[in-house]
Structure formats: C-alpha cells, structure tokens
Amino acid sequence: MTVQNSIAATHCRQDVQNEITCLVNLHGVLLKSIRSLNIGFGLPILFAVLSCLLHLIITGYFAYIEIRDENCSWRIFTMQILWIIFHTMGMLIIVQPCYWCIMLNKETGNLVCKLLTLKNKPSVSKRLEIFSLQVLYRPLEFSVCGLFFLDRHLCTSIAAAVTTYLVILLQFQSKGDEN
Secondary structure (H helix, E strand, C coil), X not given: CHHHHHHHHHHHHHHHHHHHHHHHXXXXXXXXXXXXXXXXXXHHHHHHHHHHHHHHHHHHHHHHHHHHCCCCCHHHHHHHHHHHHHHHHHHHHHHHHHHHHHHHHHHHHXXXXXXXXXXXXHHHHHHHHHHHHHXXXXXXXXXXXXXXXXXXXXXXXXXXXXXXXXXXXXXHHHHHHHC
C-alpha cells in the first residue's frame, strides 16, 4: 500500500507541476492575444467610445433644451432619456467585459499568492513563484490605441467629460438668452 501511495503521490506532484506550467503558458498566450486585440481593434473602439461621448453630450443637451421649452413634449424628452440610456449601455458593453477579465486576472494572482503560502514541494513552489511574477509584472490591460485603458475608470471619465461639456453648453445657452 505504501509503495502505491508514494507512486500516486509522485505522479500527482508531476501533474501539479505540469498543470502550473500549462497555466503559465496559457497566461502568456492570453497576454499575446490581448495585445493583438489592442492593436487590431484599437481604432474601431476609439471611434465607438468617441461616438458614445459625443452622443451623450448632444443628447443630454437636447434633453435639457426640451425640458426648458414651454411647450415641452414629454414624448421627445422621454426619447432623449432613452437615447442617453442606450448610449450608456453601449459604453458599458465595450467596457464591462474588459473589466471582468482584469478582475479575474487579479483574482488569479491572489489565488497564486495563497498557494505560495502553503507547504509545497520546492519545484511546485518555484513554478508558482514564476506564475506569480508573470501575473504581477505582465498585467492584463486593454488599451485603445495606447491612449486610454478600457476599464471602469473610463466610464467615470466620460461621465465627468459629459457633465463638463454640458455645463459649458448651458453657460453659452444662458449667455445667448441674455443677448
């Protein structure tokens, strides 16, 4: 029984080492794939993000103008609000999958660190250390032509930009009303 247990334990350790090596290789392939995606789809995503930004500004402005109008058409105002929701959802459809990948990569790094704290065979610990360093020094990053990253910070930046431009447009609107 002890001979079979030691053979099974040795085979299991080899499987663990091979699995960790496979994970390291798959993570490297994933990083290369994301780099290719960043290069290949950077320009179309840039235009999609800029389109959402401009549409959110324009639609918000027209919604404000409609609500300030004495003969406010609630149908038109409702339609403007629906367009704002539509463009916001379009932005989230672009950003959210990238954010989930980044969060799962961070969770993977945390799990590898937890595995490093366990008592392992030195060869397994060495491979886990290599994987941990790869996750730490080669993070998952989705970028748009190197200009900005696709994560939730982009959504807050766009919300801030839309708010700023709407305030500027409204100030020009009030200056025009005075003249």
